Amino acid sequence: MPAPRVYKTEAIVLRQRKLGEADKIVTLFTPNYGKLEAVAKGVRRPKSRLAGHLEVLTYTSAMLAQGRNLDVVTQAQAIESFAPLREDLDRLSRALYAAELVDRFSPEGAESFHIFQLLLTTLRRLAGGASADVALRYFEMQLLNLAGFQPQLHSCLGCRRPLTPVPNYFSPAAGGVLCPSCGAGTVSSRPLSVSALKVLRVLQSGAFGDVLRVRIGSRLAQEVEFHLRAYVIHVLERDVRSAAFIDRLRREGVGEPAGVSD
Amino acid sequence: MPEFTPSAAAPVARLIQEFHKLPGVGPKSAQRLTYYLLRAPQEEAQALAQAILEVKEKIAFCTICENVTDTDPCLICADSQRDRSIICVVEEPLDILALERSGSYHGLYHVLHGVISPMDGIGPEDLKVEELLGRLKGGGVSEVILATNPNLEGEATAMYLNRLLRPLGLRVTRLARGLPTGADLEYADDLTLARALEGRQEVT
Secondary structure, three states: OOOOEEEEEEEEEEEEEEOOOOEEEEEEEEEEOOEEEEEEEOOOOOOOOOHHHHOOOOEEEEEOOOOOOOOEEEEEEEEEEOHHHHHHHHHHOOOOOHHHHEEEEEOOOOOOOOHHHHHHHHHHHHHHHHOOHHHHHHHHHHHHOOOOOOOOOEEEEOOOEEEOOOOOEEEOOEEEEEEEHOOOOOOEEEEOOOHHHHHHHHHHHHHHHHHHHOOOOEEEEHHHHHHHHHHHHHHHOOOOOOOHHHHHHHHHHOOOOOOOOO | OOOOOOOOHHHHHHHHHHHHOOOOOHHHHHHHHHHEEEEEEEHHHHHHHHHHHHHHOEEOOOOOOOOEEEOOOOHHHHOOEEEEEEEEOOHHHHHEEEEEHHOHHHHHHHHOOOOOOOHHHOOHHHHOOOHHHHHHHOOOOEEEEOOOOOOOHHHHHHHHHHHHHHHOOOOEEEEEOOOOOOOOHHHHHHHHHHHHOOOOOOOO
16 A cells, blocks of 8 residues: 555654664564564664654554655554563563564564554563563564464375374474374484474464463473474575574573473 | 776776765766866875875774874873863764864764664674773773664664763763754654753853
């Protein structure tokens, strides 16, 4: 849908980069116009009226004017700034990962109301104290669904037979699960435990409340994260940069444990 | 070769091109600067060329604070009048200039040369974090002021450093956030207003 010359939209700020002396280019994710880039003038000056309302990971209401090249943000008023996210490095690093995925999965200008809702809900969950890792796994799986890369979790992608409750294989290249006889020995597939398959299925078809009711120990959480991340990287054909920071926080033992302890 | 100087002589075109590489210099400014130098006295051009070369040859990073300097240690680190028990951690050397302009700080500095930016793949290993820890292990420092910018990356960096520094038993502080001089309450964002209220001061 072509935007009028001056238009108002809600948006979540995905990222920023510096432009010239005092300006920035902000990447906005909007419910009706999808992802768009706009110039925010003067936001690197301390007295900027826009800066605080266009910080990364802010849900904002903005007025934009069409420019020759990029649109220009003329007004902005933050609706939610998810303050708790900004005071907790573990939650912040996960929120950035979510924003990066939305950025990578969304071509510019493609309308994506459902992805907008998903990101907003996920930021609220991350800021609101839900288990950060569970919220992030649910987000990953739901984003894959919405972006059209739903992994096949019910029948084997090799022989098409329904999967049985035995250890199977997960193959990012095949796009889902392979049964023991089809999966054994294929290059990109990794063993998938019965419980991990169960968790993946709940993530795919359940509501967030259903996922929270599943008891997920730290080993299982790690396995699910491993498979989902491998699949995301396969679909994007590139690394997710913010994942390195999450891993680092965990490695240094300063992050929260991967699992949920109810 | 840039297409905007088809008829200029080769050395002129080359200088235009070099200017064009500089940040904030567009094709027109590059042409203007070049033709200005062309008409300027020989000494002026010489001085400019000399200054550029000297910056590259003589300026290095201070081995203590990582600030840009032509002496090692830098003037601030070498100044015996300064309080050596406080280190103020900043993102870039330019931030030191700003803090010095305020005239209110008399401790030492540490320049990180960047900020943690997970989405751009910039992590702590790309910054001068190890160097900071090394300095602190030497002892004698009682307070570290985290003076990274109050934006998302700056906050992430401050939180990360805080995690590393807390166990060392130092006082770790962060620059206050609030309303800038000349601002309008009406346009302030909620976070800034909340912090400004938290940090309110008795009127004296």
